[in-house]
Amino acid sequence: MNPAQWFTEQVPGAETAFSLKIKQKLHEEQSPFQHLEIYETETFGNLMVIDGCTMVSTRDNFFYHEMMSHPVLFTHPEPKKVWIIGGGDCGTLREVLKHPSVEHAVQIDIDERVTRLAEIYFPELCASNHDARADLKFIDGIKWVKDAAPNSVDIIIVDSTDPIGPAEGLFGEDFYRDCYHCLSEHGMLVQQSESALYHMQLIGEMREAMSNSGLSHLQTLFFPQCLYPSGWWSATIAGKTALSAFRQQDCANKIFDTTYYNVDIHKAAMAQPEFFKKAFPLK
Amino acid sequence: MNPAQWFTEQVPGAETAFSLKIKQKLHEEQSPFQHLEIYETETFGNLMVIDGCTMVSTRDNFFYHEMMSHPVLFTHPEPKKVWIIGGGDCGTLREVLKHPSVEHAVQIDIDERVTRLAEIYFPELCASNHDARADLKFIDGIKWVKDAAPNSVDIIIVDSTDPIGPAEGLFGEDFYRDCYHCLSEHGMLVQQSESALYHMQLIGEMREAMSNSGLSHLQTLFFPQCLYPSGWWSATIAGKTALSAFRQQDCANKIFDTTYYNVDIHKAAMAQPEFFKKAFPLK
Numbered sequence: 001m002n003p004a005q006w007f008t009e010q011v012p013g014a015e016t017a018f019s020l021k022i023k024q025k026l027h028e029e030q031s032p033f034q035h036l037e038i039y040e041t042e043t044f045g046n047l048m049v050i051d052g053c054t055m056v057s058t059r060d061n062f063f064y065h066e067m068m069s070h071p072v073l074f075t076h077p078e079p080k081k082v083w084i085i086g087g088g089d090c091g092t093l094r095e096v097l098k099h100p101s102v103e104h105a106v107q108i109d110i111d112e113r114v115t116r117l118a119e120i121y122f123p124e125l126c127a128s129n130h131d132a133r134a135d136l137k138f139i140d141g142i143k144w145v146k147d148a149a150p151n152s153v154d155i156i157i158v159d160s161t162d163p164i165g166p167a168e169g170l171f172g173e174d175f176y177r178d179c180y181h182c183l184s185e186h187g188m189l190v191q192q193s194e195s196a197l198y199h200m201q202l203i204g205e206m207r208e209a210m211s212n213s214g215l216s217h218l219q220t221l222f223f224p225q226c227l228y229p230s231g232w233w234s235a236t237i238a239g240k241t242a243l244s245a246f247r248q249q250d251c252a253n254k255i256f257d258t259t260y261y262n263v264d265i266h267k268a269a270m271a272q273p274e275f276f277k278k279a280f281p282l283k
Numbered sequence: 284m285n286p287a288q289w290f291t292e293q294v295p296g297a298e299t300a301f302s303l304k305i306k307q308k309l310h311e312e313q314s315p316f317q318h319l320e321i322y323e324t325e326t327f328g329n330l331m332v333i334d335g336c337t338m339v340s341t342r343d344n345f346f347y348h349e350m351m352s353h354p355v356l357f358t359h360p361e362p363k364k365v366w367i368i369g370g371g372d373c374g375t376l377r378e379v380l381k382h383p384s385v386e387h388a389v390q391i392d393i394d395e396r397v398t399r400l401a402e403i404y405f406p407e408l409c410a411s412n413h414d415a416r417a418d419l420k421f422i423d424g425i426k427w428v429k430d431a432a433p434n435s436v437d438i439i440i441v442d443s444t445d446p447i448g449p450a451e452g453l454f455g456e457d458f459y460r461d462c463y464h465c466l467s468e469h470g471m472l473v474q475q476s477e478s479a480l481y482h483m484q485l486i487g488e489m490r491e492a493m494s495n496s497g498l499s500h501l502q503t504l505f506f507p508q509c510l511y512p513s514g515w516w517s518a519t520i521a522g523k524t525a526l527s528a529f530r531q532q533d534c535a536n537k538i539f540d541t542t543y544y545n546v547d548i549h550k551a552a553m554a555q556p557e558f559f560k561k562a563f564p565l566k
Contacts, residue, residue: 001293008300016326016509017291017304224480224505224507230509231508260557264555274543275542
């Protein structure tokens with residue numbers, strides 16, 4: 001393996017690494033917040049790397065973006081106002097705006113450069129950036145939520161990087177408490193929650209912080225994500241109150257295409273592996 | 284990354300690679316059939332590598348071994364006779380023998396050295412090798428099935444390496460036809476069927492070979508498997524006749540422990556991703 005031809009991400013703690021063969025480096029810069037790289041890979045299309053971690057590839061981003069958006073949107077009874085904290089590649093925003101009930105979707109990413117690079121290298125993810133319902137803000141998501149009025153949003157999607165660096169606060173109790181206060185009556189939060197094979201301690205700490213903040217009825221979803229450590233990723237939904245029932249009929253009749261998600265996959269993602277059930281029994 | 288401290292598997296075609304940090308190489312040999320290596324890794328316990336491909340690790344083998352055995356065994360109405368073609372690490376055999384209905388489980392792996400090394404480096408997987416119901420044969424699985432009498436087995440588990448090298452014939456129509464003939468009335472075969480992200484062409488060819496052989500009611504299961512290419516693996520069940528219903532109550536009341544598998548995971552594994560449903564519509 002000639003290191004010059006491969007991008008490799010080493011996973012600290014797990015002592016594993018995932019590599020993609022590259023054709024060329026397309027771009028590299030240090031933004032005010034992060035180190036950003038874009039590669040053209042042999043088989044995964046374009047690849048964005050932030051602070052040395054693979055973030056998004058053309059080929060396999062559909063798993064993550066669909067699973068961060070559709071399960072929570074088809075669980076809320078009528079999601080009108082959605083905030084995406086992070087998500088600067090705009091892929092989650094695109095999925096959210098596929099839902100006709102959504103009237104206003106705000107993407108709040110601290111780093112404008114992520115979005116500007118996505119517009120160039122992942123234009124398909126940015127296809128809905130000019131939708132009249134879309135609102136892109138490049139400010140601190142933690143402050144945005146802290147300053148928001150009570151009862152001002154139906155769903156908060158925390159589409160963050162790992163809890164090291166700029167995203168650390170997005171896994172903390174203070175942030176979740178602020179989210180709780182600005183969620184509307186049936187409001188829900190969904191947080192990308194790393195790998196259940198590699199990061200059980202972090203998941204436990206996140207769940208405790210969520211519960212302490214007032215959020216409840218935690219439900220973890222599991223899905224494949226080749227690009228991320230262990231290839232097996234999770235997202236955790238938490239409710240301001242009890243989660244509403246999955247709008248299965250609306251999902252079955254959805255007017256938009258997906259690549260991974262459907263009614264059966266929605267239900268499947270909710271299944272808790274035996275070791276996970278034992279670690280986090282239903283309360 | 285110092286190459287001397289890492290074991291790396293490059294995935295041909297996918298142009299990706301997965302690496303594990305190693306403490307030491309414990310063993311290496313060329314058997315009559317394959318090149319075998321054993322490593323002690325930093326965080327995955329011991330690792331067996333066959334012909335350069337990661338086969339089994341102490342830490343994450345539970346996904347694969349549980350999903351290759353329990354779903355099919357809890358689908359058959361009363362599995363008494365089970366054959367495992369391949370499976371030389373004995374992990375699938377151990378799971379099969381957890382089912383009290385099983386009277387006779389034959390493991391047929393062409394390479395005795397795999398089992399001898401598993402006994403040393405993965406003793407927990409070999410815990411049931413001396414069960415009175417266990418029968419370990421080190422012969423060619425293709426010939427075993429070809430020579431078998433009709434109606435002589437309830438479940439055939441094809442726990443093979445990739446369809447390159449010794450296992451190539453295990454993905455072929457002739458082999459499946461021989462399996463069909465020796466399966467009993469409600470007989471089922473389950474075949475490890477690679478990654479739906481990387482190997483859709485191979486899965487299509489395998490499904491066609493199965494269907495041409497007389498096997499029917501194909502059902503693909505999906506599960507995480509960090510060690511294998513893309514981190515997302517599959518197994519495909521095929522029936523001699525229509526598959527029986529999942530014995531959900533028996534599964535809920537199972538008298539043995541699992542780490543990943545349970546009733547909900549069984550159902551979840553059956554969910555077909557949207558792109559997979561489109562590629563292989565139910566007939």
